[in-house]
Every structure is written in structure tokens, then in C-alpha cells.
Amino acid sequence: MSGPSAASTEVESARKACGRLHQAYSSSRLYPSDHPTARNTLGEFVDALESHLDVYGFMMLRVEEDRLVFEDEEVYSHEEVRSSVAFLMFRDGIRFVTFYPGIEAGEIESFVDCLAHADELAAVEHDLSTALWERDLQHVEYEVVDPFLGGGGERLRDQALNELRETVIRRLSELSPGSGGAGPQGGQPEQADPESMTLTPADIRRGEQAVADPSDALEDFTVVLLEIAGISGGSPKGEEALARALALVTERILDSGDVDALDLVVSRLRSLEAQGRRLPEFARDVVGEGMTSARLTRLIASIGQVPPVEAARVERVLREMRDWVLPTLLELLAESADKAVRKTALDLLDAEGGVxxxxxxxxxxxxxxxxxxxxxxxxxxxxxxxxxxxxxxxxxxxxxxxxxxxxxxxxxxxxxxxxxxxxxxxxxxxxxxxxxxxxxxxxxxNRAHIAAVQVHIDSREFETRPAEEIAAFLQAYATLGGEATVEVLGKLWKRRVFGTRPLPVRLAAIQALGEVASPSAREALVDAARSGEVPLQRVAARALADIQARMRGAGG
The missing domain is CATH 1.25.10.10 (Leucine-rich Repeat Variant)
Incomplete structure (x- = not known):
């Protein structure tokens, strides 16, 4: 009987907290932060949230487009979607948000402030998850759909591939000395003489002209150069000229913002690297040398300026070229004044094999x-x-x-x-x-560190510390000391003749006994479960249930 009733009460408590959140958010949008209405509604949300966390522990909310869900029950929705806190979080990729015990009023105010100014973030190429990340909220955790997972971008269709192949063959015939303009029937690129692929001064001039002329010639010449890059064995001068020409067209592509062409260059270079036909240094020379911080900043900033499908494509290209532009990413991480750019750079640097x-x-x-x-x-x-x-x-x-x-x-x-x-x-x-x-x-x-923990537990001010810190110390004490800590933990939760310890200390001591799980620890937990004090009984019952579950798991 008590189970369903308790669950219903917990859901109602979460629903009340979410309602207070909406009121605080609405007031913060309408009034200055020091306005009485804004302060009052914020205070009511703080009280409701802290009350829930004190009684039930953490509160995890699933974020859907038009509602918040707690324990599979809807606890918040708002008729006007654009004014819904659920929509604000969902729009910026947040799918779960969790509040933990020990949260401070300042953290709650920062969370509400981020929501209240969420619509202003787009103007500065920012988003809500980045704003929350910058606030470094210790007791608020949120799960964001990772923009660097999954695919993106359109693939070339068969017809486009055929047209590309014909263009490559035609251009290779034009570039091959003595070919006589044989055209597409003059042979496949794979059969070309490597020495004939060496770029002449005329070829270089043609490439530079293509770079200077924003026309289809740039795309055609890029295709030709990439096909030549797939044929190894040219002279050192030819290889140097090839890298120089590709670097020139890549810089032009970056300056023009042509994602299609950049995708082509990066994908082809990756393919050549994977096939062992080009070393990573070649791609670094082609892409990395011309990737200035200004160019990379523009590319990253474009993610927030294009439709989602195109944004996903830019993100994929950034991932694929990551290893070639590490120095520039590190420069952005340290020097960029744009927080969103810094966070994207950090995400890229933290991916793959790190830095x-x-x-x-x-x-x-x-x-x-x-x-x-x-x-x-x-x-x-x-x-x-x-x-x-x-x-x-x-x-x-x-x-x-x-x-x-x-x-x-x-x-x-x-x-x-x-x-x-x-x-x-x-x-x-x-x-x-x-x-x-x-x-x-x-x-x-290990046991050698018990003294370092116990000196804090024995200090006079330990009981005045935040509840989360008290729990962390007592759990560490129990885990490291095992059976030797049962007597001390037992004294901490029991009533004293003169002055009972604060409730957070007593609850944390009972939780810590659950970490020991020895016969004497279980006996102490049984005593706590029979104490007649409801909060202590509830925590002791959970600890005993956890011990039994672990024992069954170990036995199975």
C-alpha cells in the first residue's frame, strides 16, 4: 500500500517543483533580477526543489519537445510551446536534466537565468547547453544529443559519380604531356604513367588561375588534382607542386564557404590515407597549412547558420579533418573569444585519440x-x-x-x-x-588512506559541512576501512544524550554502513530500521535491500 502512495507523492512533488520552475522562468523573462516578483518566484522554486531533494534524493527529468517527464509521468507541459521550458531545452539538444541534493540557491538561480535568456543566445551563436556548461553547475547534470555523433550530408548519386569520372578522365588527358587530347577513350587514370602526372609550370599557372576565378573551373581542377594525388611515384618536384596546388584550391574553398567542395577534398584525402596511398603528412600540408584560426572559426560558426542537415555535414567534415588541424584547434581553445567556438574546439580535440x-x-x-x-x-x-x-x-x-x-x-x-x-x-x-x-x-x-579521511570526520566542524560532502567522506571511510569502521558509524547515527547530531550526518552514516555489508554492519542497519525515526528507517531499509541484492548477484 505504501509503495504506490509514496510514488504518487514523489511525482506530485516533482510536478510542483516543475510548476515553480516555469513561474520563476516566466518572471525572470519579464522583470529584472532584483524585482520582487522575480525574487519571490525564484525563492518558491528554490524551496520546492530543495524540499523534493531533501526527501527523495536526486530528481531526473526526461525532456521531450512539449513536456517534462518524471518516473514515466508527465509533470510539466505548457500550452504555448515557445514559452515552454521543455521546448527551450529540447530545441538545444538537452534530453535529460538531473538535480542533485546539496544544490545551492546560486546554482538554481543560474539555471533559471540561462533558461530566461535562451532566446538571446542564438544572436551570439550560442546555445543553452553551452551556457549551462560555462556556468559549471556542480549539482545540475544534463544529457545532450551529441552533435558529433551520427552521419550527415548527402551522398553523390550514381549519375553524379559518372559525370565526375568523365571529368577526371578528360582533365587527366588534357594534363598529360603528349596525350594529343585523346579524351575519355585514351585510358583509365590508374594506367597512366606516373611521370606524365608531374605538374608543369603551365599546370601550376592554370591552378592558380582557377583559384583566382570563382567558377566551375575550380571544382574541375580540384577533381583533377585529387585524382593525380591517387597516383604515387611522381618526381619530388612534382609531388611538391601537387601539394602546393591542392593547398591553394583548399584555401580558396575555405574562403568561399563551399562545403560541397571541402567535403570532396577531405573525403578523398581520407580515402587515400586509409588506402595507404598517401601519408597523413600530405593531408596536413594540404589542409592544415591553410587552416588559419579565422578560417576555422568561420567554418565552426557556420554550424549555427545553416539548416540541420547541412550543419551535420559541416560537423562531419570537421571530425574528418581534425587530425590535420590540431594546432589551429588548440589556438582556438586558448584564444577564441566565442564560448561556443571554444566548446566545439574542445569537443573535437577530445574526440578520437585525443591530443x-x-x-x-x-x-x-x-x-x-x-x-x-x-x-x-x-x-x-x-x-x-x-x-x-x-x-x-x-x-x-x-x-x-x-x-x-x-x-x-x-x-x-x-x-x-x-x-x-x-x-x-x-x-x-x-x-x-x-x-x-x-x-x-x-x-x-586503500587502508593507508583511512587516517586522512578520519581526521576530517573527527574534526569539530565536520557536522556543519554540506550534506553531499559528509556523505562522500563517510562512504570513503566505510569503503577503505571496512569492518573497523562499523563502531564509529554506529555511534554517528544513534541519538546522543546531550545533543543529537544533524540529520544529514546520521543518514550518511547509515548509508555508509551499507558499503561495509558485514554481519555487524547489517546488525547496525537492522537497529536503524527499527529506530522509530522514519527518515532513518527508510535509508536503512534501502541499504539492507542493496546488500541483499549484491549478495544474490554474487551468489548467482
Whole structure:
């Protein structure tokens, strides 16, 4: 009986919070942030959300085009779609949003502010997910449809391929010395003499004229050069001239914004590289040399200026040329004033095999916090032996956002040295850094690190810390110490004669006992389940159920 009723109450609580969210969003659009109406509606949303999180834990909402869904129940919709917070998030690719306990009023206000100004972001080539990412909200998590997944762009049809083949054969015949204008019947490109493919000064002039003349000649000449690039064995001078001519036409293509032609060049170069007919250095010479930061910025910015199908095509081309333009991407990451461009550059750099670490060390000394944070994020998967030394130095960085990324990196890397540095992070001045460090040490530490955790638990001010931090420390303590921690955890949740500990401490201690799962820990949880205090009973029951599930799984 209590199960369905409790579920219904939880859904109603989420529905109330979403209703308050809409009111806060609407008021923030109409009034200045310091207006009484805006402040009141924001305060009501803060109260409703915090109340839900205090009772039920995190709140995950599925974002659909015209509604928000919680536990498969609709908890929000709005008749006017354009004024719907669900539509705003859905439009910019957000499919799930989750709020976690411990969220601060400032984070909630930032979230509402981003929604209220979502329509203004398009004017500055920004989107909602990027705006939220820049706010670095620690207790708000959102899942975005990745713009760099999936295909995109149209494929050439058979007829177009046939026409292209005829053009290539005709142009190759024209370019071959002594061919006498044999035309399409003069032989297939694969059978041409490599020496006859060497570009003459006249060919180079023709290429430069094609570059200067924005006509169909540019496309035809590009096709010819790409076909010649597929035939190896030319003289060194011919190879150099070929790379120079292709670089010239590629620069012209970039300046003209012709995505069709750029797609052709990149796809063909990728194909030649995959077939082993050209080394990666050739494509870097052709595309990378001419890819200035201004050209790459224009290409990235075009994503928000074209229809979705065309935008997907640009994104695919960017992915395919990524390895050839790494230096320019790194330059944008550090120097671009456009946050959306920086985020796209970061996404590209973080894809595939990452970035060679040697390019990232200088960025970690940059005075701008976001450059350092992004460099740490990119370096995490590099496996470079020097990484730990850089992370150790950055644990003293003045900006907490950098230190948080350092802790995440140490957690991802793992190992004995990372565990030692995570233990140092427990004493950081910022609560969010300490919380992340405790979670990381729980995964990578050992019994030697128990003392580093316990010194905080024993401190007088521990009970005044945020609930999320208290829970992280006690879970790390239980995981690292095992059976030896049961007595201390048992004392933490029980009532005292003089002054009972705060509820977050008692609840976290019960949750931590569930990590131990020994007979004495289960006995302590049974006592908590019989305590007569409903919040403690609920948490203890869940912990016991989790232990039983793990035991069944281990036995199966």
C-alpha cells in the first residue's frame, strides 16, 4: 500500500517543483533580477526543489519537445510551446536534466537565468547547453544529443559519380604531356604513367588561375588534382607542386564557404590515407597549412547558420579533418573569444585519440582558468607519465574550477600516485573539491588512506559541512576501512544524550554502513530500521535491500 502512495507523492512533488520552475522562468523573462516578483518566484522554486531533494534524493527529468517527464509521468507541459521550458531545452539538444541534493540557491538561480535568456543566445551563436556548461553547475547534470555523433550530408548519386569520372578522365588527358587530347577513350587514370602526372609550370599557372576565378573551373581542377594525388611515384618536384596546388584550391574553398567542395577534398584525402596511398603528412600540408584560426572559426560558426542537415555535414567534415588541424584547434581553445567556438574546439580535440600531451603542457601555465581546465580535461586520457606532476602543481591553482577538473582527472587516471594526490585534495578550501576528492579516494585508495579521511570526520566542524560532502567522506571511510569502521558509524547515527547530531550526518552514516555489508554492519542497519525515526528507517531499509541484492548477484 505504501509503495504506490509514496510514488504518487514523489511525482506530485516533482510536478510542483516543475510548476515553480516555469513561474520563476516566466518572471525572470519579464522583470529584472532584483524585482520582487522575480525574487519571490525564484525563492518558491528554490524551496520546492530543495524540499523534493531533501526527501527523495536526486530528481531526473526526461525532456521531450512539449513536456517534462518524471518516473514515466508527465509533470510539466505548457500550452504555448515557445514559452515552454521543455521546448527551450529540447530545441538545444538537452534530453535529460538531473538535480542533485546539496544544490545551492546560486546554482538554481543560474539555471533559471540561462533558461530566461535562451532566446538571446542564438544572436551570439550560442546555445543553452553551452551556457549551462560555462556556468559549471556542480549539482545540475544534463544529457545532450551529441552533435558529433551520427552521419550527415548527402551522398553523390550514381549519375553524379559518372559525370565526375568523365571529368577526371578528360582533365587527366588534357594534363598529360603528349596525350594529343585523346579524351575519355585514351585510358583509365590508374594506367597512366606516373611521370606524365608531374605538374608543369603551365599546370601550376592554370591552378592558380582557377583559384583566382570563382567558377566551375575550380571544382574541375580540384577533381583533377585529387585524382593525380591517387597516383604515387611522381618526381619530388612534382609531388611538391601537387601539394602546393591542392593547398591553394583548399584555401580558396575555405574562403568561399563551399562545403560541397571541402567535403570532396577531405573525403578523398581520407580515402587515400586509409588506402595507404598517401601519408597523413600530405593531408596536413594540404589542409592544415591553410587552416588559419579565422578560417576555422568561420567554418565552426557556420554550424549555427545553416539548416540541420547541412550543419551535420559541416560537423562531419570537421571530425574528418581534425587530425590535420590540431594546432589551429588548440589556438582556438586558448584564444577564441566565442564560448561556443571554444566548446566545439574542445569537443573535437577530445574526440578520437585525443591530443598529443606535448601540446597541452604550455596551456596548463596559461593565466586564464578555462584554458587550464580544458587542457587538464584533454590531457586526462593521454597516458603521459608527466601528467601526474602537472596535476600535483595544479592542486594549488587559485581557481576552484581548475582544481575540480584536476580531481576528476586524478580519479580517471587512478593508481597509487593519484590516490596520494586525492588524499591531499581532502583538505582543499572548496567543499566541492573535497567532495570529489573523497569520491575518488573511495575508488582508488586503500587502508593507508583511512587516517586522512578520519581526521576530517573527527574534526569539530565536520557536522556543519554540506550534506553531499559528509556523505562522500563517510562512504570513503566505510569503503577503505571496512569492518573497523562499523563502531564509529554506529555511534554517528544513534541519538546522543546531550545533543543529537544533524540529520544529514546520521543518514550518511547509515548509508555508509551499507558499503561495509558485514554481519555487524547489517546488525547496525537492522537497529536503524527499527529506530522509530522514519527518515532513518527508510535509508536503512534501502541499504539492507542493496546488500541483499549484491549478495544474490554474487551468489548467482
Amino acid at each position: 598529443p600531451a606535448r601540446h597541452l603542457w604550455p596551456l596548463m601555465a596559461d593565466p586564464r582558468w578555462y584554458v587550464v581546465r580544458n587542457a587538464v580535461q584533454l590531457a586526462t586520457g593521454s597516458g603521459a607519465p608527466e601528467l601526474a606532476g602537472h596535476l600535483e602543481r595544479l592542486l594549488r591553482h587559485p581557481d576552484a574550477r581548475v582544481r575540480r577538473e584536476v580531481i576528476r582527472s586524478l580519479d580517471a587516471v587512478g593508481g597509487a600516485r593519484s590516490a596520494a594526490l586525492l588524499a591531499r585534495g581532502l583538505s582543499d578550501e572548496d567543499p566541492s573539491v573535497r567532495t570529489l576528492a573523497a569520491h575518488g579516494l573511495r575508488r582508488h585508495g
